[in-house]
Amino acid sequence: MKLLVTGGAGYIGSIVAHQLVGAGHEVEIVDDLSTGFMENLPDGAAFHRMSIHDVAEIITPIAGFDAVFHFAAKIEVAESVRNPEKYWHQNIEGSLALLRAMRAAEVPRLIFSSTGSLYHGDGTQPFDESAEVKPQNPYAATKATIDMMIAGECGASRLAAASLRYFNACGAVQASNGHWLGERHDPESHLIPILLQTAAGQRASFTLYGTDYPTPDGTCHRDYVHVRDLAEAHLLALDAIEPGRHEIFNLGNGHGYSNRQVLDTVRAVTGRDFPVAIGDRRPGDPAVSVAASDKAHRLLGWKPQRPELADIITDAWQFHQATHTNTSF
Numbered sequence: 001m002k003l004l005v006t007g008g009a010g011y012i013g014s015i016v017a018h019q020l021v022g023a024g025h026e027v028e029i030v031d032d033l034s035t036g037f038m039e040n041l042p043d044g045a046a047f048h049r050m051s052i053h054d055v056a057e058i059i060t061p062i063a064g065f066d067a068v069f070h071f072a073a074k075i076e077v078a079e080s081v082r083n084p085e086k087y088w089h090q091n092i093e094g095s096l097a098l099l100r101a102m103r104a105a106e107v108p109r110l111i112f113s114s115t116g117s118l119y120h121g122d123g124t125q126p127f128d129e130s131a132e133v134k135p136q137n138p139y140a141a142t143k144a145t146i147d148m149m150i151a152g153e154c155g156a157s158r159l160a161a162a163s164l165r166y167f168n169a170c171g172a173v174q175a176s177n178g179h180w181l182g183e184r185h186d187p188e189s190h191l192i193p194i195l196l197q198t199a200a201g202q203r204a205s206f207t208l209y210g211t212d213y214p215t216p217d218g219t220c221h222r223d224y225v226h227v228r229d230l231a232e233a234h235l236l237a238l239d240a241i242e243p244g245r246h247e248i249f250n251l252g253n254g255h256g257y258s259n260r261q262v263l264d265t266v267r268a269v270t271g272r273d274f275p276v277a278i279g280d281r282r283p284g285d286p287a288v289s290v291a292a293s294d295k296a297h298r299l300l301g302w303k304p305q306r307p308e309l310a311d312i313i314t315d316a317w318q319f320h321q322a323t324h325t326n327t328s329f
Contacts, residue, residue, distance in 0.1 A: 009036025123288030182319030252291025
């Protein structure tokens with residue numbers, strides 16, 4: 001098929017793009033490189049450096065795209081709280097521009113990168129697709145809004161679409177050309193990369209926020225899912241979606257690891273010890289957030305193949321070392 005990947009120079013988007021090229025598809029990528037990297041692009045994919053708002057220049061009635069994988073978005077929660085308008089513009093208005101272009105060009109399929117962070121609850125049960133959607137920040141609100149936009153488009157047309165709601169994508173993948181693809185945010189806000197930076201001496205210490213949660217070791221529990229497993233779910237969803245329907249799939253391992261378990265595993269994998277400070281709970285952090293992915297198992301045949309935390313962190317550490325070759329470890 002001829003496929004367009006928006007945000008295909010970023011973390012998850014680039015890994016999906018590599019898998020699509022490896023599967024023999026004709027792939028084009030749109031990315032403005034504001035947070036993506038040229039070296040992430042797979043060989044054999046056509047690249048367009050442009051804003052998602054201008055995607056109609058690529059998705060035309062004569063272009064012949066069979067599907068779009070939509071990753072282009074701003075994703076930093078704290079930034080979205082400080083500057084929500086940036087998120088309305090990039091995520092919502094950008095996605096609206098994409099949907100308009102797809103409608104005009106009659107592109108029949110869409111796979112959207114959504115988030116599990118838009119769910120709200122006490123964490124006593126894993127979140128399935130029927131859980132309450134109650135975004136707690138502008139970033140999550142944009143993802144919930146785009147999900148509704150896609151549902152409306154499917155209801156008004158023959159568009160076949162799926163929103164994949166991730167729970168803590170992590171790990172890294174070595175592409176066929178030997179290049180490692182992993183998390184690179186500036187500033188970094190995700191737990192595993194922050195811990196690896198601390199292990200590598202790029203941070204003086206690590207702060208563990210909250211040790212009095214109602215969990216076995218007192219720290220938050222989160223569902224970590226390997227990015228390679230997430231990428232494979234996108235290809236499975238492309239084959240499963242049906243015209244006029246919008247499906248939502250939660251993607252996670254289905255069990256949580258505590259922050260302290262992640263900390264201990266990073267120390268074990270890297271062989272590095274480092275200072276750890278204990279901080280207060282952060283406002284809004286639930287004690288437990290874990291996905292129920294039964295629907296993806298049942299309808300997509302998807303099941304994580306790399307669920308072990310040590311394997312996830314080992315891959316992430318390999319990427320970190322390869323990316324920061326000039327850093328003194």
